[in-house]
Amino acid sequence: MTPEASAFQSHPSPIGIYIHIPFCEKKCFYCDFYSLENHSQRDSFINALVKEISMFKQIYGQRKADTIFFGGGTPSLLSPSELELVLSAISGTFQIAENPEFTLECNPGTVDTAHLSEYRSLGVNRLSFGVQSFFDDELKFLSRIHNAEEAVSAVAKARKAGFTNVNIDMIYALPGQTVERLTANMEKALSLETEHISAYSLIVEPGTPLNAAVEKGEIKPAPESSEADMYERVMSTMEDRGLIHYEISNYSRPGYQCKHNLKYWNAQSYASFGPSAHSYLNGQRWWNVSSLTSYLSDIDAGIIPVSARETLSPSQILDEYVLLHLRQGLLDSSELESLFTVSIPDDTIEELQEGGYCDYNGQVILLTRRGFRLCEEISARILSRLADPA
Amino acid sequence: MSLSPRFIRNFCIIAHIDHGKSTLADRLLEQTGTIAERKMVDQILDDMPLERERGITIKSHAIQMNYKAKDGEAYVLNLIDTPGHVDFSYEVSRSLAACEGAILVVDASQGVEAQTISNVYLAIDAGLELIPVINKIDLPGAMIPEVKRQLIDLIGCKEEEILLASAKAKLGIDEILEAVVSRIPTPAGTSEAPLRALIFDAKYDSYRGVVTYIRIVDGKLRTNDNVLFHKTGKVFQAEEVGVLGMERLPVQELEAGNVGYLIAGVKELTETRVGDTVMNGDLPAETPLPGYREVKSMVFSGLYPAQSERFEELRDALAKLKLNDAALLYEPETSTALGFGFRCGFLGLLHMEIVQERLEREFNQTIITTVPNVEYRVVKTSGEIILVDNPAEMPSPAEIDHIEEPFVTAQIICPSEFIGNIMKLCMDRRGVYKNTTYIDTKRADVRFELPLAEIVFDFFDKLKSLTRGYASFDYEYLDNRESDLVKLDILLNGDVVDALSSVVHRDKSYDWGRKLSSRLRKLIPKQLFEVIIQAAIGSKIIARESISPMRKNVIAKCYGGDISRKRKLLEKQKEGKKRMKQIGRVEVPQEAFLAVLSLNDEE
Numbered sequence: 001m002t003p004e005a006s007a008f009q010s011h012p013s014p015i016g017i018y019i020h021i022p023f024c025e026k027k028c029f030y031c032d033f034y035s036l037e038n039h040s041q042r043d044s045f046i047n048a049l050v051k052e053i054s055m056f057k058q059i060y061g062q063r064k065a066d067t068i069f070f071g072g073g074t075p076s077l078l079s080p081s082e083l084e085l086v087l088s089a090i091s092g093t094f095q096i097a098e099n100p101e102f103t104l105e106c107n108p109g110t111v112d113t114a115h116l117s118e119y120r121s122l123g124v125n126r127l128s129f130g131v132q133s134f135f136d137d138e139l140k141f142l143s144r145i146h147n148a149e150e151a152v153s154a155v156a157k158a159r160k161a162g163f164t165n166v167n168i169d170m171i172y173a174l175p176g177q178t179v180e181r182l183t184a185n186m187e188k189a190l191s192l193e194t195e196h197i198s199a200y201s202l203i204v205e206p207g208t209p210l211n212a213a214v215e216k217g218e219i220k221p222a223p224e225s226s227e228a229d230m231y232e233r234v235m236s237t238m239e240d241r242g243l244i245h246y247e248i249s250n251y252s253r254p255g256y257q258c259k260h261n262l263k264y265w266n267a268q269s270y271a272s273f274g275p276s277a278h279s280y281l282n283g284q285r286w287w288n289v290s291s292l293t294s295y296l297s298d299i300d301a302g303i304i305p306v307s308a309r310e311t312l313s314p315s316q317i318l319d320e321y322v323l324l325h326l327r328q329g330l331l332d333s334s335e336l337e338s339l340f341t342v343s344i345p346d347d348t349i350e351e352l353q354e355g356g357y358c359d360y361n362g363q364v365i366l367l368t369r370r371g372f373r374l375c376e377e378i379s380a381r382i383l384s385r386l387a388d389p390a
Numbered sequence: 391m392s393l394s395p396r397f398i399r400n401f402c403i404i405a406h407i408d409h410g411k412s413t414l415a416d417r418l419l420e421q422t423g424t425i426a427e428r429k430m431v432d433q434i435l436d437d438m439p440l441e442r443e444r445g446i447t448i449k450s451h452a453i454q455m456n457y458k459a460k461d462g463e464a465y466v467l468n469l470i471d472t473p474g475h476v477d478f479s480y481e482v483s484r485s486l487a488a489c490e491g492a493i494l495v496v497d498a499s500q501g502v503e504a505q506t507i508s509n510v511y512l513a514i515d516a517g518l519e520l521i522p523v524i525n526k527i528d529l530p531g532a533m534i535p536e537v538k539r540q541l542i543d544l545i546g547c548k549e550e551e552i553l554l555a556s557a558k559a560k561l562g563i564d565e566i567l568e569a570v571v572s573r574i575p576t577p578a579g580t581s582e583a584p585l586r587a588l589i590f591d592a593k594y595d596s597y598r599g600v601v602t603y604i605r606i607v608d609g610k611l612r613t614n615d616n617v618l619f620h621k622t623g624k625v626f627q628a629e630e631v632g633v634l635g636m637e638r639l640p641v642q643e644l645e646a647g648n649v650g651y652l653i654a655g656v657k658e659l660t661e662t663r664v665g666d667t668v669m670n671g672d673l674p675a676e677t678p679l680p681g682y683r684e685v686k687s688m689v690f691s692g693l694y695p696a697q698s699e700r701f702e703e704l705r706d707a708l709a710k711l712k713l714n715d716a717a718l719l720y721e722p723e724t725s726t727a728l729g730f731g732f733r734c735g736f737l738g739l740l741h742m743e744i745v746q747e748r749l750e751r752e753f754n755q756t757i758i759t760t761v762p763n764v765e766y767r768v769v770k771t772s773g774e775i776i777l778v779d780n781p782a783e784m785p786s787p788a789e790i791d792h793i794e795e796p797f798v799t800a801q802i803i804c805p806s807e808f809i810g811n812i813m814k815l816c817m818d819r820r821g822v823y824k825n826t827t828y829i830d831t832k833r834a835d836v837r838f839e840l841p842l843a844e845i846v847f848d849f850f851d852k853l854k855s856l857t858r859g860y861a862s863f864d865y866e867y868l869d870n871r872e873s874d875l876v877k878l879d880i881l882l883n884g885d886v887v888d889a890l891s892s893v894v895h896r897d898k899s900y901d902w903g904r905k906l907s908s909r910l911r912k913l914i915p916k917q918l919f920e921v922i923i924q925a926a927i928g929s930k931i932i933a934r935e936s937i938s939p940m941r942k943n944v945i946a947k948c949y950g951g952d953i954s955r956k957r958k959l960l961e962k963q964k965e966g967k968k969r970m971k972q973i974g975r976v977e978v979p980q981e982a983f984l985a986v987l988s989l990n991d992e993e
Contacts, residue, residue: 018950200946228941249946264950278950285954310954319964320957327948351975355918355939374918375944380960381918384967 014066014097015281016263017090019049020274021072022292025110029143029213030171032205034276034290035073041292045274046082048299052273053089055304060271065090066097067260070124076106080118087122094271101259103128103167108154109146116161126258127158128167128196134188135181138174155192165256167196173222173230174202182230186237195256199234200249201227228373235369248327248375265324267317275305283312318342318386323379329372331365331382342386352378393466395577395647399570400468400605401521402485404513405495406503406862410525414495414557414566415469421563422455422467425636452488452591452603452649454633459571467570468649470590486512487680488590488605488649491519491574493566494545498524499531502540502829504803504862510544521569522547528556536830543829577607577647584675585609585617587644587652587668594710600656603634604668605649607679612643616671617654620678622661625671626654660709664716686867687719687735688796689742689846690779692760692889693749694731696969696980700755701730707753708732711745718745723780727889727973728758728983733780736762739846758971758980760889764843767794767870782888784877787928793893794870796842799824802853804861806834811856819844820873820895839868843893878903880910881924881931882976889983903933906985913982916940921976 023042024035068090070078078086083104090096103126104119116127131151133139139147146154151168158166170189172182189197204211204221213219222230235245243251247265250258263270264280272279276290286309289295298305312320318340325331337343349365352358357371357378371378405411419425455467470485486492492513496506513520522541524534538552553569555562579586591603604611611617615628630653632640644650656662667678695704705722712718719735736742742762749755765779769791778784800821802812809826816823816838824837845865853861876899880890890910894902903925910923914937925933948956970977 203946225941231942231944248944248948261949264948264953270950272950278953280950280953287954316957316961319960320953323957323960324948324953327944351918357918373942373944374940376960376963377918377940377943380963380967383960383964 013268014064015060015094016067016069016260016268016270017065017094018260018270018272018277019068019070019075019086019090020272020277020288021070021075021078022275023072023077024074025077025107026143026145029209030202030205032208033071033073036292039077041296044296045292046085048296049274050085050089051299052305053086053093055299055302056271056273057093060093062093062095064097065094065100065271067101067263068096068103069260070104072105074107074110075104076110076112076115080115080122083119083122083124099125101126101165103258103260105130106154106158107146108151109144111150111154111157113157113161116157116163120161120163125163126165126167127163128169128198129154129158131168131189132171133174134185138177138181138185141174142171152192155194165196166194167198167258168192168194170197170199171202172199172234173227175219175221177222177230179226179230179233182233183237186234190237190241190243196250196252196258197238197243198250199238201231231373232369235372245372246328248372265328267320267324283317285310285312314340319383322383323376326365326367326375326379326382329367332363333365334363337389341389343389344382345385345387348382348385352381393645393648395579395581395645397463397465398468398577398647399465399491399574400470400489400577400647400649401491401493401570401574402470402489403493403495404506404509405525406497406500406505406509409495409497409500409503409506410557411495414493414523414525414555414563415471417557417560417563418467418469418567419453419455421567422457424453424455452634454635454649457567457571460568461571465571466648467567470649485590486516486518488588489516489518490577491521491570493521493523493570494541495523495525496537496541498526498534498537499529501533501537501833502544502803504801504864507544507801507803508864508866514545519574520545520547521553521566521573522551523553523555523562523566525555525557527554528559528561540829579606579608579646581608581610581646583608583646584673585611585615585668585670586675586679587611588679589662589664589666589668592662592664592713594713595653598630598653600653600658600662600713601638602652602654602656602662602668603649604644604652606644606646608646608675609670610643610645611652611668611670613640617652618669618671618674619662620667620669620674621663622666624661626656629653629655662713687717687737687779688764688842688867689736689738689762690765691734691736691742691762692723692725692728692731692780693720693734693746694725694728694758694760694889696756696758696971698729703753704732704749704755704757707749707755708734710753711748715745717741725760725782725889727887728760728971731758735779739850756969758889758983760983761892761985762846763893764796764841764846766875766893768792769794778893781877781891781893784891784893787876792872793875795873795875797839797868797871798842798845798865799868800838800840800845800863800865802836802838802861802863803829803833804836804857805832808857808861809834809836812836812853812861815849815852815856816840819849840865841871841873841895842867876927878906879926880906881922881926882978883919883922883974884924885974886926887973887978890985899927900932903927907933907935909985910982911935911937913985914976914978917975917977919975 022035023039027037102124104124105128108129108131132142132144134148136147168189204214214221238251239245244254245251246257269281275288275292275295278287286306288305289307295305333344349360353360356368358368359366403411403414452468452470457465457467459465470488496502524537527534538549541552553562553565586608587604587606589602589604593601595601611631613628613631616625617628618625630640631644632638633650638651669675695701708720717737720732723733724730746759749757763781765777768776768778770789771791819840821838821840827835829835850863853863874896875893876896878892878894878899879886907923907925914921916937918939920939921937923935924931945956967977970979
């Protein structure tokens, strides 16, 4: 039995499905997701993807799935017929729940109204637009292919096609960005009245052209203090408008939290397909090769295109538990104790409270905005001090 | 088989660091067929990884070679290795006591250096026959006539007694072996007398217990003999005796004059002391051998386990390490900042570093070392005199009549163009100039009297950089002198951190306090809370720095593909925190406890 299969058997709750579409019209210079500008192997890829999903038929044995997420890359490059092909493979391997959350990421620059309606008729019920900014110069800096006007009209087209659950992704703390610009961006995003907004500070990821430019000194990243100020501004703006801040960078109208992403953060199972995609089942994580060529040749040879696996040790599961819960703003100390038989020393919590980093009701640590800003530091601080329960 | 002392030669090699001692030792082993050339790992005798890495010999080892001399006779040559660094003169003298002669190696391009001189004095004190060898004669910078003159001046030999060699190029090796046979006296002592053997080294073998390295001075030592360790008075049975080839080679008996090892089922590290005399348990000799002088610790420092629950492990590790590093002294102490640990006495700063590194590498200990200090003699107003080897234990100023600190005579040999730099450095370090003599037209021997406390902090590194690496340095304890010293405390968020206290001269205290605070500001990372660093003498704050709180430490994105990567970053951050000491709310990295060492670079 493969690890995937053995892991599955002891964990029968509904699973999330992630499909990675590794193509973009143009690579953004800050992005480190696996994606290609060369689309010549697109047909082979779709065939391979269908085959990959089918290869797991035995393993997942019609397991129930309640979220589907097409990410990338640019999934909106898929034609409705390609999407349909992939979906039928998914239905062959999994049992799709009634009303699953079905998200497709879209580039605002390549939205096709006719496609949107067809996606919808195929079951897609949530769109996520990579808007990033409403200033053309910022979009240009980010090497995006769309402009601000197209971003606004993309959301309108989605509404017209009947989508009632839409996300827009925003990026802030661009080099030299002012708080005024940031506020204007957030106001504009809010004015579109989407159900969900993700707002990320610009991360300089290793291996990206952005990183190279930073190392050469051509681009100076925003300093820590202005990034911190901007992050607080984002949080307060979103919350003032009634959005729920439910993860470091994610805000939603009540009831519109992204169920699929919550699976990542609550250590629930997800099955993923396509190059570089990561799967997680019951303490085991494995990920596919980040190379379309290897992916295609593996699938062709009937091999699962896994690059590496890891079985999380109890202490790694604990590390992820603390990190991922604090990223959602709350850590339940009694749940922590019952799951892992460790306790957080009182003085550690008191220090955090006194510093204004969290509220504590004797059971749940609730991060304040100040605490969200320092989430990693707080996670490491708590983890380095965990003690045996008293 | 009985071996006449006539055919035994016991010798060591003494040299300044990097003058080629280890390479020469390798060559002798190769030439005598003790080890085949292709099996050679560079520097065979230096089998501690640390030694090989630093290119220095820390611990003495011994090895036996068989050599057929030109006179047609077969000789047994016992080479006893010695350390070369200034800190280890004590260990050198240990090795010397087991020998009748020494090869004195001097680099042809460097000439006589400070440690050449100090080692020569030790060898002459021990009554050894010296064979002067100029090494590296094939190097372009070789100054053979000059170095010959220096050697003649130093040891009073004749020019024709000086051998020329290049251990690297395998030149002159036969001549050296012949000189060992012809010039070094045969061992005195007789096999007929009752057994007296000098323990010159020991190590712990997890399977066999303590292995002692011995030189038989009188009598014989046979397997199964009862042996008496004179100092402890304990009797054991000799399970195995043997000679030291590349491995231990058991023999039935060892006779007067020879060098070898003894395994006697000794499990307790405290029962064997280097310097002790081994006697026959049934027929003990009347008097022991002279043994070694007691070690004097010059530098003290607190050693603490980074994780307090590993205190017992550290205690065991120190006990094992002490077995073959008799110069290491330690006793338990408690610090409010660091918990339970040990106050350790070292021969010098290098010795301290080596102990620290050996604890980490050989015994897998993560330790925090506090700022090294010397031992102060404090005369209290009550007339009571106390010795203080931990600054935190310095009495309050009101109780102190005066404080005395150790002074050393420092000898610095360097090219004469650097004398100015050396003068300035030594004056900055409160030195008292004595005199300058010239070894030859280009090189001077400068003598200063310096407070020991001033040379334990980076003096040697400074000296090297001010003389472009040309200066060599040695020192010797001189006396204790009254000085105007004060205790400088460091406070973190208002609490005194005892492990950061130091004793400094009053004239330097303000500058010191300011530099130390500023250094700590750089070494202590930003935290969730503001950190206030203060330097104080008594209740008077003389410097203040603050570390503003961290503002942002969160990664924006964390989805399926990223979780493993993010967790690894978090694990690193968490481990980093575990290595830090928590003082109040402040997480202090280990390096901070040694901040003083790099203080002179602070602007």
